Amino acid sequence: MALKAKPQEDFGHNLDEFLKLISEKTKLIFIANPNNPTGNLIEKSKISAFLSKVPKHILIVLDEAYDEYLRDEDKSIAFSWLAEYKNLLISRSFSKAHGLAGLRIGYGVGSKEVINLMNRVRQPFNVNSIAQTAAIASLDDDDFIIKSRLINDQGRLQLEEVFNELKIEYIPSYGNFISFNLGDETKAMMYYQHLLKNGVIVRPIQNYEMPSWLRVSIGLKDENNTFIKYLKSFT
Numbered sequence: 001m002a003l004k005a006k007p008q009e010d011f012g013h014n015l016d017e018f019l020k021l022i023s024e025k026t027k028l029i030f031i032a033n034p035n036n037p038t039g040n041l042i043e044k045s046k047i048s049a050f051l052s053k054v055p056k057h058i059l060i061v062l063d064e065a066y067d068e069y070l071r072d073e074d075k076s077i078a079f080s081w082l083a084e085y086k087n088l089l090i091s092r093s094f095s096k097a098h099g100l101a102g103l104r105i106g107y108g109v110g111s112k113e114v115i116n117l118m119n120r121v122r123q124p125f126n127v128n129s130i131a132q133t134a135a136i137a138s139l140d141d142d143d144f145i146i147k148s149r150l151i152n153d154q155g156r157l158q159l160e161e162v163f164n165e166l167k168i169e170y171i172p173s174y175g176n177f178i179s180f181n182l183g184d185e186t187k188a189m190m191y192y193q194h195l196l197k198n199g200v201i202v203r204p205i206q207n208y209e210m211p212s213w214l215r216v217s218i219g220l221k222d223e224n225n226t227f228i229k230y231l232k233s234f235t
């Protein structure tokens with residue numbers, strides 16, 4: 001019989017429905033929080049309740065690439081769950097708020113057992129020493145993170161204001177991007193081409209079953225203004 005679970009709801013995860021989809025074949029559950037491309041955030045209490053219900057032989061990967069952008073009260077506390085859940089792996093990236101995307105480096109934190117297994121399949125020479133040195137230094141660069149977060153918060157407001165003004169639907173985002181809805185796929189692709197022609201690269205997200213939506217990255221004020229200029233010139 002087909003499962004009638006709806007693991008996605010209001011562009012977010014429905015973890016109760018995830019539980020219904022677990023079968024003897026399930027080996028890994030991957031949750032990006034905040035999520036991409038929707039930018040939604042799952043409450044901490046929902047994740048911890050979920051962890052307590054998932055069978056312990058299933059690996060749960062919590063991808064927290066955007067955590068540094070969150071307000072203090074929203075920030076993840078998943079590291080504190082690691083002592084209890086050996087089947088939890090938390091991944092973080094240096095590509096977002098740390099601003100080191102070009103160095104191709106991130107990290108995972110998990111139990112000895114899980115890290116040991118990952119080490120066995122890890123490719124040799126996968127992260128170079130310059131990237132490692134820069135990444136480690138950036139962990140202490142609180143000022144940079146504060147600045148990244150501030151620029152992102154201001155940019156988000158700047159873009160939200162314009163979407164509101166133009167009556168374009170968007171999903172309130174906890175990440176460094178916003179997905180917005182142009183109503184239908186043809187219109188979305190027209191906007192995409194128009195922006196591209198003018199040097200603004202946004203992302204069509206049909207492959208997430210959101211064909212009428214585009215995702216724009218939040219940039220610096222001037223970059224956002226360029227996006228806004230070409231968005232407005234087409235509406």
Ligand SMILES: Cc1ncc(COP(=O)(O)O)c(C=O)c1O
Nearest residue numbers: 032036063065093094095105106
């Ligand atoms: C949710 C999420 N996780 C991880 C990544 C990967 O980032 P990177 O491979 O640059 O570390 C991305 C990138 O867009 C992302 O959106």
